[in-house]
Amino acid sequence: MHQDDTDAARLDAIRRYVTPGRRYLKLGGSLFGMGERERARFARQLGEAAGEIGDQELDLLFDGGWRERKTAAWLVAVAGRTEFRERLGALLLASEGPHAGQAYCVALAAFGTPADADLLVAYLDRYLRRPDLHYDQTAALGALMLLDAGLGADRAAPFLAPGGLWHRWLAGPPGKDPGTPDDFRDFIGRLRAFAAESAAHRGR
Numbered sequence: 001m002h003q004d005d006t007d008a009a010r011l012d013a014i015r016r017y018v019t020p021g022r023r024y025l026k027l028g029g030s031l032f033g034m035g036e037r038e039r040a041r042f043a044r045q046l047g048e049a050a051g052e053i054g055d056q057e058l059d060l061l062f063d064g065g066w067r068e069r070k071t072a073a074w075l076v077a078v079a080g081r082t083e084f085r086e087r088l089g090a091l092l093l094a095s096e097g098p099h100a101g102q103a104y105c106v107a108l109a110a111f112g113t114p115a116d117a118d119l120l121v122a123y124l125d126r127y128l129r130r131p132d133l134h135y136d137q138t139a140a141l142g143a144l145m146l147l148d149a150g151l152g153a154d155r156a157a158p159f160l161a162p163g164g165l166w167h168r169w170l171a172g173p174p175g176k177d178p179g180t181p182d183d184f185r186d187f188i189g190r191l192r193a194f195a196a197e198s199a200a201h202r203g204r
Contacts, residue, residue: 010064013057017049017071024067027074028102029187031194043194047201050078062087066099073103077110077195079202085111089119092136093126101136106191109143117155120144128165131172138177141166142184146192149185156181 018024023046031039053075061072062084069091076084085108092104108116123140127133144156159166160181170176177184 006060009057010060010068013053013060014064014068017053017057017075018061018068021045023049024071027070028191032190043198044201046074047078047198050075050198051202053079055081055083058084062091066097069097070100070103073100073107074195077103077107077192078198080110080199082111082113085115085119089122092119092123092140095127095135102139102191105136105139105143105188106195109146109188109192110195112147112150114151114153117144117147117151117153120147121155124159124165128159128169131169134176137169138179138184139188141181142186142188145181145185146189 021042023042026034026042027046031042034042058072058076058081061068061075073088075081076088088104088107092101092108095101105120108119120140120143124137124144127135127137127140141156141159144159148154148156158164166181179187
């Protein structure tokens with residue numbers, strides 16, 4: 001595709017999937033500040049969008065900025081598009097920009113397989129060694145704990161062991177989220193549940 005055509009296609013995908021109702025801002029903790037009716041409407045619209053978007057449009061969004069990548073990750077999570085697993089893992093591990101990492105973690109938690117746990121483990125093994133960086137360590141840990149519960153695994157345990165990487169990361173510079181690992185697991189679980197709720201509206 002010619003560059004001008006690519007740019008036009010990306011702008012069209014942004015107009016259709018990212019900016020309606022400032023969707024990109026609402027995907028995350030803001031969901032839980034909505035009233036019941038607004039939340040149900042948002043879930044329906046998100047599910048319909050996830051059912052409509054094609055692979056090429058998703059590729060264009062993943063090549064964009066944080067708004068596009070965040071929205072694309074949620075649409076992939078809702079649609080169960082596991083063919084984007086490796087791309088999500090690569091984007092999470094690269095951590096090239098803010099605001100989208102939590103969405104990658106939600107998508108991997110939604111896919112729910114050992115392969116998704118592998119990607120979360122790789123991220124935590126890299127970034128818990130950097131107590132100076134406060135990226136998406138809490139979301140990744142919460143997602144991994146959620147997968148452990150579903151898979152009957154215990155891959156988060158080495159990170160959480162006394163003296164392990166999690167505690168060393170927390171002991172670094174201040175300003176980190178004061179919540180507990182269980183809090184992070186429950187939060188990602190609520191986001192994953194919203195993705196599942198939205199998925200019920202695909203193809204309607």
